[in-house]
Amino acid sequence: MFPLVRIQAEAFGVEVALAYASADNxxxxxxxxxxxxxxxxxxxxxxxxxxVELAHPLGLRLRLLDAYRPTExxxxxxxxxxxxxxxxxxxxxxxHSRGVAVDLDLMEMAGGAVLDMGTGFDEFTPRSxxxxxDVSPEAQRNRLVLLGLMTAAGxxxxxxxxxxxxxxxxxxxxxxxxxxxxxxxxxxx
Numbered sequence: 001m002f003p004l005v006r007i008q009a010e011a012f013g014v015e016v017a018l019a020y021a022s023a024d025n026x027x028x029x030x031x032x033x034x035x036x037x038x039x040x041x042x043x044x045x046x047x048x049x050x051x052v053e054l055a056h057p058l059g060l061r062l063r064l065l066d067a068y069r070p071t072e073x074x075x076x077x078x079x080x081x082x083x084x085x086x087x088x089x090x091x092x093x094x095x096h097s098r099g100v101a102v103d104l105d106l107m108e109m110a111g112g113a114v115l116d117m118g119t120g121f122d123e124f125t126p127r128s129x130x131x132x133x134d135v136s137p138e139a140q141r142n143r144l145v146l147l148g149l150m151t152a153a154g155x156x157x158x159x160x161x162x163x164x165x166x167x168x169x170x171x172x173x174x175x176x177x178x179x180x181x182x183x184x185x186x187x188x189x
Contacts, residue, residue, distance in 0.1 A: 003174075004068060004099050004181070005045040007038040012045075013052045015063040015107055019121055020073065026122040027080045031073050039068035039182070041099035041174060044167055048102065051153035058145070059109045065121050065163065066103040069096035070179035085160050086124040095166035098174035102155075103163045106146055115142045121163050129160050 009016045016038045020031040040048060048062070055062055069077075074090040074097050081087060088094035095101035103122075106115040118135025119128045127134060130143065143162045151157060155165035167173070 003041050003177070004039040005042050007040055007045065007048065007064065007067060012048060013056070013061065014048070015061055015112075017063055017065060018067075019065045019103070020069070020077075026124065027077065031076050037182075038064055039099060040102070041068075041167075043174075044100045044102070047154045047167060051149050051155070054149045054152055055106070056109070060115075060145070060149075061107045061109050061112075062104050062149075063107050063114065064102055064104050066096060067101070068099040068177065069094060069101075070181075071097045071176050072179045073097075081124065083124055086122075086128075093171065093176045095170035095174075097176050098170055099177055100170045100174050101164065101166035103161075104146070104165070105163060106142060117142055117146075117162055119162070128162055130157065130162055 007014065007016060018032060018036055018038060019025040021034050021036045023029050025031070052062055071090060071093070074088065074094045077087055078090050105117050105121065107113065108115065116136065116139045118132065118139030119125065126132070130147065133140065146162065147157055150165045154167070156168050158164040158166070
C-alpha cells in the first residue's frame with residue numbers, strides 16, 4: 001500500500017507554499033523541483049484535516065511550508081547547515097522523511113494575510129523557540145493559537161521551532177522514505 005497522500009490546497013482547505021521548492025529558504029536555493037507536490041503519510045493527512053477543521057471557525061487557514069521531505073533532501077539540508085538544534089541528523093532521520101511532519105504557519109481566511117509569527121520560517125535562532133517573550137505580543141498569540149490547533153489535532157510540537165509539528169512516536173512507527181518512492185524525483189538535479 002502506498003503510504004503517502006497528496007495534499008492539494010483545494011481538497012484539504014490549506015495553502016501550499018513549499019519553501020524548499022524555491023530559493024526562499026535558509027539555503028537560498030531550491031532543494032525541491034519547482035513543481036514538487038506536497039505529500040503526507042495518510043495518518044498525518046488525517047491529523048492535518050483535524051487541524052484545518054479547528055482553524056476554520058476562527059477564520060484561519062493553515063499554510064504548509066514543508067511536509068514529506070525525501071531523505072535525500074534531509075541530507076542536502078544537513079550538508080548546508082549541520083545544526084542539530086534545528087535539523088534532524090539524517091543518520092537518525094527526520095519525521096519529515098517519514099511523511100509525518102509539517103512546517104506551517106497561519107493565514108487569515110478573509111484576505112489571505114499571513115499572520116505575524118515573530119520570526120521567519122527556518123530562522124535558526126533562539127527567537128524561533130516556543131514561549132519567547134522577545135517577539136511581539138501579536139506573534140506570541142499567533143504562535144499559541146497554532147500550538148493549540150496542532151496539539152488539539154494530535155500533533156507534537158518541537159520546542160525549538162514554532163513552525164514544526166509531527167505525529168507522536170514518529171521514529172518508532174514510521175519508516176524513512178526515499179525520493180524514489182514517488183516515481184519521479186522531487187529533488188533538484
